[in-house]
Amino acid sequence: MMGWDQLGFVDPVSFTAGSLACYHDLVMVVVVMVLTLVGWFTTVVFFSWVMSKGQLELSNKKNETLEVVWTVTPAFLLFGIGFVSLINLYFMNVAGQVSNTFSAVGHQWFWEYVYELDFSKSGEVQSGKNSQGSYLQEKYTEWKEFSDGMGKILPSEVPDPISLVGFLEEKHGIKMKSTMVLLEYLEKMSKGVESFMGSLEGAYRGSKAACGDYTELMALEMVNTVLMESNSLLKEMVSMSSSWEKMISEDLKVFEKTYGNLFNKVMLELDERLFSSMVEGFSRVRYSSLLVEESDLVDSTNSKYGGFRKAEVTIPCFMCRGVKNEVLVSTADVMHSWGVPGLGVKVDAIPGRVNSLYVTPEVCGLFYGFCYELCGSGHSSMPINVVVLDEDSFEEALFNTQKMAIKGLDIPKEG
DSSP, rough: OOOEEESOOOOOBBHHHHHHHHHHHHHHHHHHHHHHHHHHHHHHHHHHHHHSSOOOSSSSOHHHHHHHHHHHHHHHHHHHHHHHHHHHHHHHOOSSOEEEEEEEETTTTHHHHHHHOGGGEEEEEHHHHHHHHHHHHHHHHHHHHHHHHHSSOGGGGGGOOHHHHHHHHHHHTTTOOOHHHHHHHHHHHHHHHHHHHHHHHHHHHHHHHHOOOHHHHHHHHHHHHHHHHHHHHHHHHHHHHHHHHHHHHHHHHHHHHHHHHHHHHHHHHHHHHHHHHHHTTOOOEEEEEOOGGGGGGTTTTTTTHHHHHHHHTSEEEEEEETTTTTEEEESSSSSSEEEEGTTEEEEEEEOOEEEEEEEEEOOOOOOOOOEEOOOOGGGGGGOOEEEEEHHHHHHHHHHHHHHHHHHOOOOOOOO
16 A cells, blocks of 8 residues: 555555565665675775775786676576566466456546456346346236226226315325315306306307397397406406415425335336346446546545545446456557556557456555556546455446446546
């Protein structure tokens, strides 16, 4: 793990990283030994007038043994260092049994990760398939009973409207005061409408039969009656509308709360069940890992795994602990370099080629890396976050990431 003011390497969490740290220590021992020996001889030569009073050994003109020693000894040291280096390179590149393979594709300036997995082999998904079928069968049976039950209710069994509204209120725990008032108003209005239609018809008959000034006056009085009744009905409707709007608003609030709670319970469960069957057809998890801007680091929705400036990404790379992970590194544009010091890996992304590396993390956690190849003005905006999880958590993380990708949720799109 990295720390502030750290001078040495980060703690190695893989065999590769540990081997590289040991190799560094070995080389440092050799370098210090050589520098100490060379420094001692240099000091003796430059300060001979102090150490030997200017009297050096002048009788020995040559020493072949010494020449062989100082020629062969560095060669053996270099051979030993090279041999250990070759061993490290061999174990870094040997494949063996790979349990997890994914691709890291470099772009200007973000990383894209692609996992090829089979979720149907997961015990969680496999165990969910039977429950999935039984759940859908249960809902189908419920819908069938609902449809048959509606058809069995005879028209004669339906109560009057007032009683019907009371039943709905009691059944669902809602308020329908506005509907009750509307029914009473419609019943009252029906009588008024019946009288109004009679007056309207009488005005028509009178106007049609008018044959002089006197009868014309009588016909106009009938028309006046129609106008007065219509005005009375309209006034009653207007006065009713204001109070009715308030009642319907209160009823809708209660209804929306009841309906929303039940909708969330039923539809979200159904959505999860249907997604479980849908995701079996998707074996590829593909997403972009973008830099989280400094202004967003305080936003918990974007900063899920840390909060380091210029080192935080929207969605990290996932690896499985205790098994060999293969990373296929490539690029879609210019050269990049994918490296994570804590895991002891670094490989170049070269246009037209796919390079691979193998790593077996031994510790769960979050590890930071960067693009180590200058790739343009946004080079510093390509951090790498690797989250190492155990097998169950690893599959769950990828499953949730795929879920967000399918639903189009929380997956940032590169602009």
